[in-house]
Amino acid sequence: MKKGALAPNLKLSLPPDDEVSLSKFLSESGTFKDGDLLVNKNGVRIVSQSEVEAPILIQPSDNQLSLADFDAGQVIGKGNGGIVRLVQHKWTGQFFALKVIQMNIEESARKHIAQELKINQSSQCPYIVVCYQSFYDNGAISIILEYMDGGSLADFLNKVNIIPEPYLAAVCKQVLKGLWYLHHEKHIIHRDLKPSNLLINHRGEVKITDFGVSAILASTSGLANTFVGTYNYMSPERIIGGNYGYKSDIWSLGLVLLECATGEFAYTSPQPGGWVNVYELMETIVDQPAPRPPSDQFSPEFCSFISACVQKDPKDRLSANELLTHPFVTKYDDFDADLALYFTSSGPPLATL
Ligand code: ATP
Ligand code: MG
Numbered sequence: 001m002k003k004g005a006l007a008p009n010l011k012l013s014l015p016p017d018d019e020v021s022l023s024k025f026l027s028e029s030g031t032f033k034d035g036d037l038l039v040n041k042n043g044v045r046i047v048s049q050s051e052v053e054a055p056i057l058i059q060p061s062d063n064q065l066s067l068a069d070f071d072a073g074q075v076i077g078k079g080n081g082g083i084v085r086l087v088q089h090k091w092t093g094q095f096f097a098l099k100v101i102q103m104n105i106e107e108s109a110r111k112h113i114a115q116e117l118k119i120n121q122s123s124q125c126p127y128i129v130v131c132y133q134s135f136y137d138n139g140a141i142s143i144i145l146e147y148m149d150g151g152s153l154a155d156f157l158n159k160v161n162i163i164p165e166p167y168l169a170a171v172c173k174q175v176l177k178g179l180w181y182l183h184h185e186k187h188i189i190h191r192d193l194k195p196s197n198l199l200i201n202h203r204g205e206v207k208i209t210d211f212g213v214s215a216i217l218a219s220t221s222g223l224a225n226t227f228v229g230t231y232n233y234m235s236p237e238r239i240i241g242g243n244y245g246y247k248s249d250i251w252s253l254g255l256v257l258l259e260c261a262t263g264e265f266a267y268t269s270p271q272p273g274g275w276v277n278v279y280e281l282m283e284t285i286v287d288q289p290a291p292r293p294p295s296d297q298f299s300p301e302f303c304s305f306i307s308a309c310v311q312k313d314p315k316d317r318l319s320a321n322e323l324l325t326h327p328f329v330t331k332y333d334d335f336d337a338d339l340a341l342y343f344t345s346s347g348p349p350l351a352t353l
Pocket of ligand 1: 078080084099149154210
């Protein structure tokens with residue numbers, strides 16, 4: 001794609017001479033701030049006037065940061081809602097992931113989306129993928145995200161097939177910390193926890209992404225039917241349309257971990273080739289007993305952990321906080337799993353910067 005081809009109508013408000021070099025911008029602390037704009041070695045970020053640390057949503061009318069300030073790179077992923085592209089910030093050279101979701105929506109829906117994305121952007125947690133900024137432009141939502149060079153846990157599982165318990169415990173611990181943050185600090189339910197929404201990098205970090213986004217998309221009329229994949233990890237109480245809360249994410253976590261451990265989605269379809277009828281799958285989740293790992297292949301701690309997550313009654317499930325002290329999570333503390341090495345040495349190399 002041509003440089004600057006993404007959104008030529010948005011302009012960054014730079015100091016008068018926009019040829020000035022980045023080094024000139026940086027103060028001794030390594031951070032430059034001009035009005036709303038904050039630049040440091042980690043990149044560029046828009047901050048609100050009142051809360052210097054918290055990024056805010058920029059509406060196109062704010063006319064401050066442009067998608068044209070990023071060079072577009074290769075497409076690194078495709079989801080139901082749109083594409084994810086590697087982009088590089090022209091000033092700093094830093095890489096980001098740009099997620100573009102095409103949707104033609106009305107003004108009211110757009111306001112709602114802006115609100116949701118604001119929550120997304122105010123999250124500051126090492127276990128949550130940073131959402132730097134979002135734009136709505138010409139029928140598409142573009143979200144600038146922290147680039148996770150290992151891709152998703154779904155991508156990784158495709159390479160390794162299964163994740164052995166000691167590594168899985170280390171992955172699980174990070175996801176639980178992210179969930180703890182979302183549930184207890186931000187008071188939000190993720191709603192779409194699944195392997196493709198857990199991203200990894202060469203530092204061995206695991207981060208949760210896409211919270212809120214799925215809710216927006218699913219609630220936007222005409223799009224709901226597109227998001228069939230989402231039902232796989234949906235808790236029984238959500239499927240039946242009842243009230244649901246944080247524990248709904250814990251159910252999804254249980255299914256994700258089970259899939260990582262066994263290499264297969266927890267609910268096997270009666271016919272070969274997978275689930276063709278989503279209602280059949282939903283019925284199975286609601287009516288059948290919760291899945292369990294084969295106890296002869298996994299540790300009692302792992303089996304107990306999964307059972308604590310996939311209780312059909314949400315009241316019987318443990319919270320993220322409680323699960324953090326579960327014996328499965330603490331059992332491998334001494335093993336000190338090197339996820340950085342594990343992620344980078346398994347299969348083909350990760351996309352590098
Ligand atoms: P669905 O649309 O059903 O939710 P999905 O989660 O796979 O599926 P996207 O969220 O659009 O869809 O992501 C598509 C893929 O892009 C991911 O599986 C992952 O491989 C890649 N990806 C997404 N975000 C990032 C990121 N921040 N850094 C690196 N890769 C990413
Ligand atoms: Mg996703």
